[in-house]
Amino acid sequence: MTAGLDRRQFLQRLAAAGLLAVPATGALAACATGGGGTSSGGAVGEVSATNPLGVAADAPLDVVIFNGGYGEDYAKAHEAMYRELYPQAQVKHTATTQISQEMQPRFVGGNPPDVLDDSGAQKIEYANLVNEGMLTDLTPLLDAPSLDDPNVKVRDTLLPGTIEQGTFGGTCYGVNYVYETFAIWYSEPLFEKNGWTPPTTWDEMMALSEQIKAAGIAPFAYGGTNAADYVLDLNLGAAIKQGGPDVIKNIDNLEPKAWQQEPLVQATQGIEEMVRKGYFLPGSEGLKHTEAQTQWVQGKAAFYVSGSWIENEMKTISPPDFQMTALPIPVLEPGSAMPTTALRTQPAEFFCVPRDAKNVRGGMEYLRIMLSKKGAAAFAQETASVPVVKGGTDAVAQKTPALASLSAALDAAGDNVFNWQFWIWYAAFKPAVKTEMGNLLAGRTTADGFLSAMQAVADEVAGDPSITKYNR
Amino acid sequence: MTLTPTKPPQHPAPVEMDPPEDGPSVGERVASVFSTGFVAVWAVLVVLPLLWAVLTAFKSDQEILTDPWGLPQQWRLDNFARAWTEGNIGTYFVNSLIVVVTATVLVMLLGAMTAYVIARYRFPGRDVIYYTFVAGMAFPIFLALVPLFFVVKNVGLTATYLGLVLVYVAYALPFTVFFLTGFFRTLPGSLIEAALLDGCSHAGVFFRIMLPLAEPGIVSVGIFNFLGLWNQFILPLVLMPDQDKYVLSQGLVVLAATQGYRSDWSGLFAGLVIATLPVVAVYIVFQRRIQEGLAVGAFR
């Protein structure tokens, strides 16, 4: 045997584990000591005006950050703020990309962290966490006074849609911290040079695409091998603007024939026409999103449909004068239910407080700190992205081109923002959208084929009693 | 008693075969040219991509994506520096070395003992044991991840090197037992007979005679285990949550993820090249012995 453990000890431990060698129920039940039953919420301190959540000042805090596109440095700033308020508390910082593999055993073992940023490709599906009762109801946090002004509740400091995004079945279980916005992106200097005007209607977009193609540039690019789903914003976005919020409500609520609604059919046929006319960069179906985006920043394509993380993602590769600019999805026809300036804003980076955490109150306090003006500014400064806090980017002195254009677009949109939930609530949708949108864009299927495939997924989810359903 | 380990079944033949004395036919010569050509082409197909990987590690992110096939305009050593420091490659390297070397030595010892007993003794349950090990090669690892986590946790070995080593040993056993069993079966039984008659114990026969005889097989299987465990990343991901004790492959996963979210391709390639070099070195150094081991019958 290796150092540190003699054979007798080793055998003793194995004997102790003997129970475990017997199949599962016993094993898993044996691990349940930390969890199960009522949630005590762990450490409790005295509630006061400065400590509205009743944080135990000396309780350690365990924070797990998703180390993805936004890095981990902003979290270190938040942790420093927590330490400043509670100098006796030990704050443990973990940054990882493999959320699911590392956190799942901790959840089963009843030993989850106090704050979890559940994001990225390896995230645990939020719906699963909620359905299994693993998360803390964040109502106390939302009703607590904000850090900046004791007369304003935390819930009133958030941008529209934030609470809705974290709400499952009427209860808010998470704060999505980054206000991600979805748009068509282009290089402003390229358009100026060619005298192209960014389109506001679908017809203008088609006309301009013809012009762009004639100039020897592909109008659009996309990453077919892993990110065809980005393009869904083009047809579903246009359909929602045309028909109003009910269009997406029907889809999210799994209404029958929701994917056959007239505006959606029209917009999807629009994409089919674009494919037929060759408006997508040839070979896009064989590109990864990073490769497609590289073609785009090199000027091989004019437009790229994506979320607002795109500038940060491409910053080491984009030419310095690229000037990424956001363009809202054009409307199908004038007289649409929502104006052309409307945007899909979808808060992301799901911060939650696990129910079995040892320091639930501390976890909520940490979120309160994140949602303060100072916390938000630290994030915006560090990541050049928009946090879900009102006025969160005000303090950022030097805005990047994309951030500046995004702020302007958000101002222009005002309350005309929308989002969709179906692929967050029901795991079956995301892979289906990727596959079917890939088929549509590569010409392997028609608009009709795409929509019936999506309708089939929706019907299957709706008819499966084992899947928890949500409504909006 | 000690026996000088002799090379098992001596094959009389040298490696190469001479063409017939009266010279090859035209067809033979054409075939020779062709096969030599194919071999050379394949060598190029193998070497070029490797060179490409090394070159890429010296490029900037922009060059990698915009000009994947060109030479780097400037040889960026800082990619390696970044991978080394930010990726913590240095520390992880040492951690990997500790875990993988210990596990390899241990699995070779235990695997050889098991294989020897299975190959040379008849006892009830022998075939069951053998096929249980063979079956172990067929299991998809991530199926067992979560249960395995709790097994390790309940033995009190989560986030310890020992835990990782024991799990590595357990998961490398099937391959080791499978190949060494075949190997031990090819060794001459008369030696054992003689030794036992001489009063040598069963264990003595194994350690003094059979183990030295099996050395070529043990070395080559050991090297495969080393290579395999060096690249293992799913197991440590779940069993080694302590970031100070991360092994190299975990560090690479972090680099790969960073590349995915922040387009740090150059850091990823530099890290991968750093991680690959020792493995290549091990292979080159032991290349002759691996071949010996294979030739003598690890695959029988």
Place this chain on the structure above:
Amino acid sequence: MRHGKYPFIIGFLAIPLLLYAVFVISPYAQAFYLSLTDWRGLSNRQDFVGLANYAELFTDTQFWRAMGHNLALLIVVPLFVIAMALLFASATAISRVRGSRFYQVVFFFPHVLPVVIAGILFAFLYNPQAGLLNAFLRVVGLEWLTRAWLGDDAVALPAVMVVMIWSAVGFYYVLFSAAMKSVPRDVYEAATLDGAGRLRTLVSITIPMIWESVQVSYVYLGIAALDGFTLLHTMLPDGGPNRSTEVVAQYLYRTAFDEGRFGYASAIGVTLCLFTLVLAIVVMRFSRREQVEYA
């Protein structure tokens, strides 16, 4: 039968078997149990559902499609790898190709290269815009052959197979070269005296002489082909165009970690495992070896 045999056998087997039972068998036994439940992987909550997962699996078209892709890999990859490895090995071992030692080092490299690197590398190679493959085809006037290799549902899976073959040939080349060395020289001499050609020598003498190595290679390649997870996950993480490259391991991963259906995923894993075992046993049965036992 010698005295002290059993204590010796038990002494030798105790520790390895214990480790194997605790760290390998018991987790898989638990996984098997989980395949009979609806466990979702986060809480302790799990209901016993009997064979319901297996019943569902039986009619799950996505699973069977993935299984079909595995079968394609299982047939094509070992065939090409073994054929090429035999060809190269006989070319260098028998005909005194200069620097055969050099080839033995070089050919092995892809096996040492982390699969992740191979995946990224070939993804660049297949890039329809900037990739070497299309560029090469254009240069040699085969423009009509260029395509989006990983984006075309007819060629994506073969394109991945090429990568698998590329990285495996070297190992089996080294293996077969070694096996060929142990074929006694006089066998060849007899053959050449008979005037047997090179190809005939390979087919009628060399291959039969090393047939066992070939069979074991097939088992090993087969096991690898039934997995294929890391490479496909690097090259085509979402199952490829129209899901034409998704293999069972990827489907299992998606079911478990994306959909949180660990019970069902366990059923997939158990099925895959049984399938692999059957394959291994069938092939091994054909290569029964004579056993030299001492008892």
